[in-house]
Amino acid sequence: xxxxxxxxxxxxxxxxxxxxxxxxxxxxxxxxxxxxxxxxxxxxxxxxxxxxxxxxxxxxxxxxxxxxxxxxxxxxxxxxxxxxxxxxxxxxxxxxxxxxxxxxxxxxxxxxxxxxxx
Amino acid sequence: xxxxxxxxxxxxxxxxxxxxxxxxxxxxxxxxxxxxxxxxxxxxxxxxxxxxxxxxxxxxxxxxxxxxxxxxxxxxxxxxxxxxxxxxxxxxxxxxxxxxxxxxxxxxxxxxxx
Numbered sequence: 001x002x003x004x005x006x007x008x009x010x011x012x013x014x015x016x017x018x019x020x021x022x023x024x025x026x027x028x029x030x031x032x033x034x035x036x037x038x039x040x041x042x043x044x045x046x047x048x049x050x051x052x053x054x055x056x057x058x059x060x061x062x063x064x065x066x067x068x069x070x071x072x073x074x075x076x077x078x079x080x081x082x083x084x085x086x087x088x089x090x091x092x093x094x095x096x097x098x099x100x101x102x103x104x105x106x107x108x109x110x111x112x113x114x115x116x117x118x
Numbered sequence: 119x120x121x122x123x124x125x126x127x128x129x130x131x132x133x134x135x136x137x138x139x140x141x142x143x144x145x146x147x148x149x150x151x152x153x154x155x156x157x158x159x160x161x162x163x164x165x166x167x168x169x170x171x172x173x174x175x176x177x178x179x180x181x182x183x184x185x186x187x188x189x190x191x192x193x194x195x196x197x198x199x200x201x202x203x204x205x206x207x208x209x210x211x212x213x214x215x216x217x218x219x220x221x222x223x224x225x226x227x228x229x230x231x232x
Contacts, residue, residue, distance in 0.1 A: 004161070031218065033218060033219075041222065042207075042224045042225070043162075043220070045219040045220065045221070050218070055218055081171070096167075106152055106167050107152075109161035109162045110161050111159070111161045112161050
């Protein structure tokens with residue numbers, strides 16, 4: 001069974017540009033989550049999508065956005081990039097659907113996209 | 119304010135012995151707890167989870183214990199193997215608007231020496 005796949009592996013951008021990160025969940029998983037791991041910090045929750053809808057959002061500015069496609073894959077978009085956005089961005093997927101069920105399903109992670117802002 | 123704390127940044131254990139990794143949490147609304155293992159340059163790998171209605175869950179060499187009154191959980195690995203050397207993260211979820219959101223500790227680096 002293929003795991004969560006993320007692309008690209010590395011992405012280099014300059015300040016003010018936009019970045020698009022992609023994620024394909026495990027087959028059968030409908031929930032996709034995005035996390036940021038900045039240097040020296042733990043994993044911070046960004047966004048949760050399920051059945052094409054944004055279900056929850058972490059404490060990040062609106063320039064962090066995303067979407068989920070009908071095939072459950074997802075994109076994370078970061079606009080007006082700042083130096084502090086340099087981080088490892090991890091995508092995870094899980095079985096889900098209803099909020100209370102998703103709470104009790106383990107999330108399975110991809111290997112991440114390393115975003116570097118110059 | 120850290121809601122999930124792993125107070126030991128590192129742990130060293132001899133092969134074949136027990137590894138015990140600890141995690142404390144502050145939010146009593148958390149009702150689902152998970153452990154992940156992470157190797158360098160890879161994403162976290164799910165190991166084992168426990169819901170708040172249980173106090174123990176076992177999967178092979180891995181056992182997670184939950185003490186709700188103390189807001190404490192631990193991961194036991196028996197016997198420890200060199201391949202277990204990795205960073206271990208504790209995570210929690212549940213309660214109110216945190217649906218779907220895992221809160222992670224900062225991790226404990228386990229080294230298992232042959």
